[in-house]
Amino acid sequence: MKYDLHVHTHYSACSILRPRTILKVAKKAKLDGLAVVDHNSVRGGLEVKKENKDKSLEIVPSTEISTDRGHVVGLYVTKDIKSREFFNVTEEIKNQGGIVILAHPFRMIPYLRSKVKGIDIRKYLDAVECYNARTSYFGNRGAGKLAEEFNLAKTGGSDAHFSFEVGRSYTLFDGDLRKAIQKKETRAAGSNVTGLAGSTFSFFKKHLLRWW
Template sequence: MLKYDLHMHTIYSRDGAIKPADAIRIAKKRGLDGIAITDHDTIRGGLEALKLKTEGLDIIVGAEIKTDRGDVIGLFLNEEIRERDHMEVIDAIRSQGGVAVVPHPFDSMRGSAFWLTDKDSGKMDAIEVINARCVLKRSNRMAGIYADDYKVGKVGGSDAHFGAEIANAGTLVPESEDIAKAISGGRTTAFGRCSMPLFHVFTTALLVERRVVKPKKSR
Protein backbone atom coordinates (compact mmCIF):
# COMPACT_ATOMS: atom_id res chain seq x y z
CA MET A 1 0.00 0.00 0.00
CA LEU A 2 1.13 3.54 -0.75
CA LYS A 3 1.03 6.16 1.98
CA TYR A 4 -0.41 9.61 1.27
CA ASP A 5 -1.05 12.59 3.53
CA LEU A 6 -4.05 14.20 1.82
CA HIS A 7 -4.53 17.30 3.97
CA MET A 8 -1.92 19.95 4.81
CA HIS A 9 -1.44 23.71 4.71
CA THR A 10 1.52 25.81 3.61
CA ILE A 11 2.41 29.48 3.91
CA TYR A 12 -0.28 30.14 1.31
CA SER A 13 -2.83 29.56 4.07
CA ARG A 14 -3.15 32.42 6.52
CA ASP A 15 -2.58 29.94 9.35
CA GLY A 16 0.09 27.79 7.71
CA ALA A 17 3.82 27.88 8.45
CA ILE A 18 5.20 25.30 6.01
CA LYS A 19 6.98 26.25 2.80
CA PRO A 20 6.02 23.92 -0.08
CA ALA A 21 9.64 22.84 -0.50
CA ASP A 22 9.83 21.96 3.20
CA ALA A 23 6.57 20.01 2.99
CA ILE A 24 8.14 17.89 0.25
CA ARG A 25 11.39 17.39 2.14
CA ILE A 26 9.65 16.34 5.36
CA ALA A 27 7.17 14.07 3.57
CA LYS A 28 9.98 12.18 1.85
CA LYS A 29 11.93 11.90 5.10
CA ARG A 30 8.88 10.36 6.79
CA GLY A 31 8.36 7.77 4.11
CA LEU A 32 5.30 9.13 2.37
CA ASP A 33 4.63 8.25 -1.25
CA GLY A 34 2.55 11.34 -1.90
CA ILE A 35 0.99 14.47 -0.42
CA ALA A 36 -1.90 16.76 -1.19
CA ILE A 37 -1.39 20.43 -0.44
CA THR A 38 -4.79 21.82 0.47
CA ASP A 39 -4.43 25.46 1.41
CA HIS A 40 -7.46 27.46 2.46
CA ASP A 41 -9.37 28.69 -0.60
CA THR A 42 -6.39 28.53 -2.97
CA ILE A 43 -4.32 26.08 -5.01
CA ARG A 44 -1.23 28.30 -5.01
CA GLY A 45 0.71 26.15 -2.54
CA GLY A 46 0.03 23.00 -4.51
CA LEU A 47 1.02 24.62 -7.79
CA GLU A 48 4.30 25.83 -6.31
CA ALA A 49 5.07 22.35 -5.01
CA LEU A 50 4.23 20.84 -8.39
CA LYS A 51 6.74 23.14 -10.10
CA LEU A 52 9.53 21.72 -7.96
CA LYS A 53 9.28 18.48 -9.98
CA THR A 54 10.10 16.26 -7.06
CA GLU A 55 11.16 12.67 -7.75
CA GLY A 56 9.85 9.91 -5.53
CA LEU A 57 6.89 11.85 -4.18
CA ASP A 58 3.50 12.30 -5.84
CA ILE A 59 2.20 15.87 -5.51
CA ILE A 60 -1.57 16.48 -5.58
CA VAL A 61 -2.83 20.02 -6.04
CA GLY A 62 -5.81 20.72 -3.81
CA ALA A 63 -7.62 23.31 -1.74
CA GLU A 64 -9.81 23.39 1.35
CA ILE A 65 -12.78 25.52 0.40
CA LYS A 66 -14.99 27.28 2.93
CA THR A 67 -18.60 26.77 1.87
CA ASP A 68 -22.02 27.69 3.22
CA ARG A 69 -22.18 24.31 4.99
CA GLY A 70 -18.56 23.91 6.06
CA ASP A 71 -15.20 22.97 4.60
CA VAL A 72 -14.89 20.87 1.44
CA ILE A 73 -11.54 19.67 0.09
CA GLY A 74 -10.97 19.43 -3.63
CA LEU A 75 -8.15 17.17 -4.82
CA PHE A 76 -6.56 17.04 -8.31
CA LEU A 77 -7.40 20.66 -9.12
CA ASN A 78 -5.91 22.87 -11.82
CA GLU A 79 -7.98 26.04 -11.36
CA GLU A 80 -9.05 28.14 -8.40
CA ILE A 81 -12.58 27.56 -7.13
CA ARG A 82 -14.54 30.75 -6.56
CA GLU A 83 -17.92 29.28 -5.65
CA ARG A 84 -19.00 29.09 -2.00
CA ASP A 85 -22.32 27.21 -2.14
CA HIS A 86 -21.38 23.66 -1.12
CA MET A 87 -23.03 21.94 -4.08
CA GLU A 88 -21.56 24.45 -6.51
CA VAL A 89 -18.13 23.83 -4.97
CA ILE A 90 -18.51 20.05 -5.33
CA ASP A 91 -19.67 20.48 -8.93
CA ALA A 92 -16.70 22.79 -9.64
CA ILE A 93 -14.28 20.21 -8.22
CA ARG A 94 -15.72 17.44 -10.35
CA SER A 95 -15.79 19.62 -13.46
CA GLN A 96 -11.98 19.70 -13.19
CA GLY A 97 -11.82 15.93 -12.89
CA GLY A 98 -11.21 16.30 -9.16
CA VAL A 99 -12.32 14.43 -6.08
CA ALA A 100 -14.52 16.04 -3.39
CA VAL A 101 -13.73 15.21 0.24
CA VAL A 102 -15.39 16.46 3.43
CA PRO A 103 -12.71 16.97 6.12
CA HIS A 104 -13.28 16.69 9.90
CA PRO A 105 -17.07 16.49 9.39
CA PHE A 106 -18.13 16.11 13.02
CA ASP A 107 -15.54 18.23 14.83
CA SER A 108 -17.55 20.23 17.35
CA MET A 109 -14.44 22.28 18.17
CA ARG A 110 -14.41 23.88 14.71
CA GLY A 111 -16.92 26.28 13.27
CA SER A 112 -15.85 25.12 9.80
CA ALA A 113 -17.04 21.53 10.27
CA PHE A 114 -19.46 20.19 7.64
CA TRP A 115 -22.02 18.33 9.78
CA LEU A 116 -23.20 15.55 7.50
CA THR A 117 -26.77 14.27 7.45
CA ASP A 118 -28.29 11.24 5.75
CA LYS A 119 -29.16 13.48 2.79
CA ASP A 120 -25.49 14.30 2.21
CA SER A 121 -24.16 10.77 1.73
CA GLY A 122 -24.26 10.88 -2.05
CA LYS A 123 -22.75 14.34 -2.44
CA MET A 124 -19.07 13.70 -1.76
CA ASP A 125 -16.53 11.16 -3.02
CA ALA A 126 -15.04 10.52 0.43
CA ILE A 127 -14.90 11.82 3.97
CA GLU A 128 -11.96 12.26 6.30
CA VAL A 129 -12.32 9.62 8.99
CA ILE A 130 -8.99 10.43 10.63
CA ASN A 131 -7.97 14.06 10.97
CA ALA A 132 -4.91 14.38 13.20
CA ARG A 133 -6.00 17.81 14.43
CA CYS A 134 -9.32 16.64 15.88
CA VAL A 135 -8.95 17.20 19.61
CA LEU A 136 -11.93 15.03 20.57
CA LYS A 137 -11.62 11.36 19.59
CA ARG A 138 -15.37 11.10 19.05
CA SER A 139 -15.11 13.42 16.04
CA ASN A 140 -13.10 10.91 14.01
CA ARG A 141 -15.11 8.03 15.43
CA MET A 142 -18.39 9.59 14.24
CA ALA A 143 -16.89 10.14 10.79
CA GLY A 144 -15.90 6.49 10.58
CA ILE A 145 -19.37 5.34 11.60
CA TYR A 146 -20.96 7.62 9.00
CA ALA A 147 -18.67 6.29 6.27
CA ASP A 148 -19.53 2.71 7.18
CA ASP A 149 -23.27 3.34 7.42
CA TYR A 150 -23.51 5.16 4.10
CA LYS A 151 -20.74 3.33 2.20
CA VAL A 152 -18.69 6.51 1.64
CA GLY A 153 -14.96 6.40 0.83
CA LYS A 154 -12.52 6.88 3.71
CA VAL A 155 -9.39 9.04 3.74
CA GLY A 156 -7.10 10.49 6.39
CA GLY A 157 -4.88 13.53 6.66
CA SER A 158 -2.64 15.29 9.14
CA ASP A 159 -4.20 18.71 8.53
CA ALA A 160 -0.64 19.90 9.17
CA HIS A 161 0.01 23.61 9.59
CA PHE A 162 3.54 23.02 10.90
CA GLY A 163 6.17 20.63 9.59
CA ALA A 164 6.20 18.49 12.72
CA GLU A 165 2.62 17.43 12.02
CA ILE A 166 3.16 16.02 8.53
CA ALA A 167 2.35 12.29 8.23
CA ASN A 168 0.68 12.09 11.65
CA ALA A 169 -2.30 10.76 9.69
CA GLY A 170 -2.87 9.76 6.12
CA THR A 171 -4.41 7.48 3.54
CA LEU A 172 -3.39 4.02 2.33
CA VAL A 173 -3.82 3.51 -1.40
CA PRO A 174 -3.49 0.17 -3.29
CA GLU A 175 -0.27 0.28 -5.32
CA SER A 176 -1.88 -0.93 -8.53
CA GLU A 177 -4.67 1.68 -8.58
CA ASP A 178 -5.06 5.23 -9.73
CA ILE A 179 -5.39 7.19 -6.51
CA ALA A 180 -8.34 9.33 -7.63
CA LYS A 181 -10.31 6.26 -8.68
CA ALA A 182 -9.33 4.43 -5.51
CA ILE A 183 -10.63 7.29 -3.33
CA SER A 184 -13.92 7.73 -5.17
CA GLY A 185 -14.35 3.96 -5.38
CA GLY A 186 -14.00 3.49 -1.64
CA ARG A 187 -10.84 1.41 -1.87
CA THR A 188 -8.65 3.53 0.42
CA THR A 189 -8.21 3.33 4.18
CA ALA A 190 -7.08 5.85 6.77
CA PHE A 191 -4.26 5.58 9.30
CA GLY A 192 -2.71 7.77 11.95
CA ARG A 193 -2.85 9.38 15.34
CA CYS A 194 -3.86 12.71 16.78
CA SER A 195 -1.36 15.55 16.90
CA MET A 196 -0.67 17.37 20.14
CA PRO A 197 -3.43 19.90 20.93
CA LEU A 198 -0.61 22.39 21.52
CA PHE A 199 -0.39 22.86 17.76
CA HIS A 200 -3.73 24.68 17.89
CA VAL A 201 -2.11 27.16 20.28
CA PHE A 202 0.77 27.60 17.84
CA THR A 203 -1.74 28.26 15.05
CA THR A 204 -3.51 30.95 17.08
CA ALA A 205 -0.15 32.57 17.87
CA LEU A 206 0.70 32.55 14.17
CA LEU A 207 -2.60 34.25 13.32
CA VAL A 208 -1.96 36.90 15.97
CA GLU A 209 1.53 37.45 14.59
CA ARG A 210 0.09 37.92 11.11
CA ARG A 211 -2.62 40.17 12.58
CA VAL A 212 -5.39 37.94 11.32
CA VAL A 213 -6.91 37.75 14.81
CA LYS A 214 -6.56 40.12 17.72
CA PRO A 215 -4.93 38.86 20.92
CA LYS A 216 -7.21 38.63 23.94
CA LYS A 217 -6.61 41.32 26.53
CA SER A 218 -5.70 40.14 29.99
CA ARG A 219 -7.99 41.29 32.77
Protein backbone atom coordinates in the same frame (compact mmCIF):
# COMPACT_ATOMS: atom_id res chain seq x y z
CA MET B 1 0.91 3.55 -0.75
CA LYS B 2 0.94 6.08 2.04
CA TYR B 3 -0.40 9.57 1.21
CA ASP B 4 -1.04 12.47 3.58
CA LEU B 5 -4.11 14.02 1.93
CA HIS B 6 -4.26 17.26 3.94
CA VAL B 7 -1.21 19.56 4.10
CA HIS B 8 -1.29 23.38 4.15
CA THR B 9 1.39 25.87 3.04
CA HIS B 10 2.09 29.50 3.97
CA TYR B 11 -0.64 30.52 1.51
CA SER B 12 -3.00 29.63 4.36
CA ALA B 13 -2.95 32.42 6.96
CA CYS B 14 -2.65 29.88 9.78
CA SER B 15 0.42 28.04 8.37
CA ILE B 16 4.11 28.81 7.87
CA LEU B 17 5.03 25.75 5.77
CA ARG B 18 7.22 26.48 2.74
CA PRO B 19 7.09 24.16 -0.32
CA ARG B 20 10.72 23.04 0.15
CA THR B 21 10.14 22.20 3.81
CA ILE B 22 7.09 20.11 2.90
CA LEU B 23 9.09 18.09 0.37
CA LYS B 24 11.86 17.50 2.89
CA VAL B 25 9.60 16.34 5.72
CA ALA B 26 7.45 14.23 3.37
CA LYS B 27 10.55 12.19 2.59
CA LYS B 28 11.36 11.79 6.29
CA ALA B 29 7.77 10.71 6.99
CA LYS B 30 8.16 8.05 4.25
CA LEU B 31 5.17 9.33 2.31
CA ASP B 32 4.55 8.21 -1.29
CA GLY B 33 2.42 11.27 -1.93
CA LEU B 34 0.59 14.20 -0.44
CA ALA B 35 -2.24 16.56 -1.23
CA VAL B 36 -1.44 20.23 -0.75
CA VAL B 37 -4.61 22.03 0.26
CA ASP B 38 -4.72 25.72 1.05
CA HIS B 39 -7.76 27.54 2.33
CA ASN B 40 -9.68 28.75 -0.72
CA SER B 41 -6.58 28.70 -2.94
CA VAL B 42 -4.71 26.35 -5.27
CA ARG B 43 -1.44 28.33 -5.19
CA GLY B 44 0.38 26.15 -2.66
CA GLY B 45 -0.48 22.92 -4.46
CA LEU B 46 0.76 24.19 -7.79
CA GLU B 47 3.96 25.53 -6.24
CA VAL B 48 4.84 22.35 -4.35
CA LYS B 49 4.14 20.28 -7.48
CA LYS B 50 6.46 22.50 -9.51
CA GLU B 51 9.17 22.37 -6.87
CA ASN B 52 9.05 18.56 -6.57
CA LYS B 53 11.75 16.74 -8.57
CA ASP B 54 11.28 13.37 -6.89
CA LYS B 55 9.37 10.95 -9.12
CA SER B 56 8.68 8.59 -6.21
CA LEU B 57 6.62 11.32 -4.50
CA GLU B 58 3.26 12.32 -6.02
CA ILE B 59 2.03 15.85 -5.28
CA VAL B 60 -1.73 16.16 -5.67
CA PRO B 61 -2.67 19.82 -6.26
CA SER B 62 -5.72 20.45 -4.12
CA THR B 63 -7.65 23.03 -2.12
CA GLU B 64 -9.80 23.26 1.02
CA ILE B 65 -12.89 25.42 0.63
CA SER B 66 -14.70 27.00 3.59
CA THR B 67 -18.32 26.44 2.52
CA ASP B 68 -21.57 27.37 4.24
CA ARG B 69 -21.76 23.74 5.43
CA GLY B 70 -18.16 23.26 6.57
CA HIS B 71 -14.81 22.50 4.95
CA VAL B 72 -14.64 20.62 1.66
CA VAL B 73 -11.36 19.33 0.16
CA GLY B 74 -11.02 19.02 -3.61
CA LEU B 75 -8.21 16.75 -4.81
CA TYR B 76 -6.71 17.21 -8.30
CA VAL B 77 -7.94 20.79 -8.49
CA THR B 78 -5.73 23.28 -10.35
CA LYS B 79 -8.02 26.30 -10.72
CA ASP B 80 -9.45 28.32 -7.83
CA ILE B 81 -12.99 27.39 -6.80
CA LYS B 82 -15.24 30.46 -7.00
CA SER B 83 -18.29 29.45 -4.98
CA ARG B 84 -18.46 29.13 -1.18
CA GLU B 85 -21.84 27.38 -1.26
CA PHE B 86 -21.54 23.66 -0.44
CA PHE B 87 -23.43 22.18 -3.41
CA ASN B 88 -21.88 24.54 -5.96
CA VAL B 89 -18.39 23.89 -4.56
CA THR B 90 -18.77 20.11 -4.96
CA GLU B 91 -19.99 20.67 -8.53
CA GLU B 92 -17.08 22.99 -9.40
CA ILE B 93 -14.59 20.41 -8.07
CA LYS B 94 -16.20 17.63 -10.11
CA ASN B 95 -16.23 19.83 -13.22
CA GLN B 96 -12.43 20.04 -12.92
CA GLY B 97 -12.23 16.24 -12.73
CA GLY B 98 -11.47 16.45 -9.02
CA ILE B 99 -12.32 14.26 -6.04
CA VAL B 100 -14.60 15.69 -3.33
CA ILE B 101 -13.86 15.00 0.35
CA LEU B 102 -15.84 16.16 3.37
CA ALA B 103 -13.09 17.38 5.73
CA HIS B 104 -13.16 16.79 9.51
CA PRO B 105 -17.00 16.70 9.81
CA PHE B 106 -16.91 16.47 13.61
CA ARG B 107 -14.24 18.97 14.70
CA MET B 108 -14.73 20.43 18.20
CA ILE B 109 -14.85 24.05 16.97
CA PRO B 110 -18.45 24.65 15.80
CA TYR B 111 -17.63 26.64 12.62
CA LEU B 112 -15.30 23.85 11.45
CA ARG B 113 -18.02 21.19 11.71
CA SER B 114 -20.01 19.99 8.72
CA LYS B 115 -23.68 20.81 8.55
CA VAL B 116 -24.91 17.98 6.32
CA LYS B 117 -27.65 16.41 8.43
CA GLY B 118 -30.57 15.23 6.32
CA ILE B 119 -28.60 15.50 3.05
CA ASP B 120 -27.90 12.44 0.90
CA ILE B 121 -24.19 13.24 0.81
CA ARG B 122 -23.27 10.35 -1.48
CA LYS B 123 -24.66 12.42 -4.37
CA TYR B 124 -22.09 15.15 -3.75
CA LEU B 125 -19.03 13.49 -2.18
CA ASP B 126 -16.49 10.80 -3.02
CA ALA B 127 -15.02 10.42 0.45
CA VAL B 128 -15.11 11.48 4.08
CA GLU B 129 -11.92 12.43 5.95
CA CYS B 130 -12.04 9.81 8.69
CA TYR B 131 -8.67 10.50 10.26
CA ASN B 132 -7.68 14.12 10.74
CA ALA B 133 -4.70 14.58 13.08
CA ARG B 134 -6.19 17.78 14.55
CA THR B 135 -9.47 16.08 15.42
CA SER B 136 -10.32 14.15 18.59
CA TYR B 137 -10.71 10.37 18.74
CA PHE B 138 -14.50 10.75 18.95
CA GLY B 139 -14.59 13.23 16.06
CA ASN B 140 -12.68 10.82 13.83
CA ARG B 141 -14.83 7.89 14.96
CA GLY B 142 -17.98 9.86 14.06
CA ALA B 143 -16.51 10.59 10.61
CA GLY B 144 -15.86 6.87 10.08
CA LYS B 145 -19.47 6.07 10.92
CA LEU B 146 -20.70 8.75 8.51
CA ALA B 147 -18.57 7.27 5.68
CA GLU B 148 -19.97 3.80 6.40
CA GLU B 149 -23.56 5.02 6.58
CA PHE B 150 -23.29 6.55 3.09
CA ASN B 151 -20.86 3.98 1.66
CA LEU B 152 -18.19 6.57 0.90
CA ALA B 153 -14.41 6.10 0.75
CA LYS B 154 -12.34 6.89 3.85
CA THR B 155 -9.33 9.19 3.73
CA GLY B 156 -6.80 10.43 6.26
CA GLY B 157 -4.69 13.57 6.41
CA SER B 158 -2.66 15.42 9.00
CA ASP B 159 -4.13 18.92 8.41
CA ALA B 160 -0.48 19.96 8.87
CA HIS B 161 0.21 23.69 9.12
CA PHE B 162 3.70 23.17 10.64
CA SER B 163 6.49 20.75 9.74
CA PHE B 164 6.12 18.60 12.87
CA GLU B 165 2.58 17.70 11.79
CA VAL B 166 3.26 16.42 8.25
CA GLY B 167 2.53 12.69 7.88
CA ARG B 168 0.92 12.32 11.32
CA SER B 169 -2.20 11.01 9.65
CA TYR B 170 -2.52 9.43 6.21
CA THR B 171 -4.42 7.36 3.65
CA LEU B 172 -3.31 3.82 2.80
CA PHE B 173 -4.16 2.09 -0.49
CA ASP B 174 -2.80 -0.06 -3.32
CA GLY B 175 -2.00 1.32 -6.77
CA ASP B 176 -3.57 4.54 -7.97
CA LEU B 177 -5.15 7.03 -5.53
CA ARG B 178 -8.05 8.09 -7.72
CA LYS B 179 -9.02 4.49 -8.54
CA ALA B 180 -8.66 3.39 -4.92
CA ILE B 181 -11.03 6.16 -3.77
CA GLN B 182 -13.53 5.34 -6.50
CA LYS B 183 -13.47 1.67 -5.49
CA LYS B 184 -13.63 2.63 -1.78
CA GLU B 185 -10.46 0.66 -1.12
CA THR B 186 -8.64 3.25 0.97
CA ARG B 187 -7.90 3.16 4.70
CA ALA B 188 -7.41 6.11 7.06
CA ALA B 189 -4.89 5.91 9.89
CA GLY B 190 -2.55 7.94 12.06
CA SER B 191 -2.17 9.68 15.38
CA ASN B 192 -3.58 12.92 16.76
CA VAL B 193 -1.05 13.56 19.54
CA THR B 194 0.37 16.70 17.88
CA GLY B 195 -3.04 18.11 16.92
CA LEU B 196 -3.64 20.35 19.92
CA ALA B 197 -0.18 21.97 19.70
CA GLY B 198 -0.65 22.49 15.95
CA SER B 199 -4.08 24.10 16.38
CA THR B 200 -2.75 26.41 19.12
CA PHE B 201 0.20 27.54 16.97
CA SER B 202 -2.20 28.17 14.07
CA PHE B 203 -4.37 30.39 16.24
CA PHE B 204 -1.34 32.54 17.18
CA LYS B 205 -0.07 32.64 13.62
CA LYS B 206 -3.42 33.74 12.21
CA HIS B 207 -4.49 36.23 14.85
CA LEU B 208 -1.31 37.63 16.39
CA LEU B 209 1.42 37.28 13.76
CA ARG B 210 -0.46 38.39 10.67
CA TRP B 211 2.52 40.21 9.14
CA TRP B 212 4.76 37.10 9.19
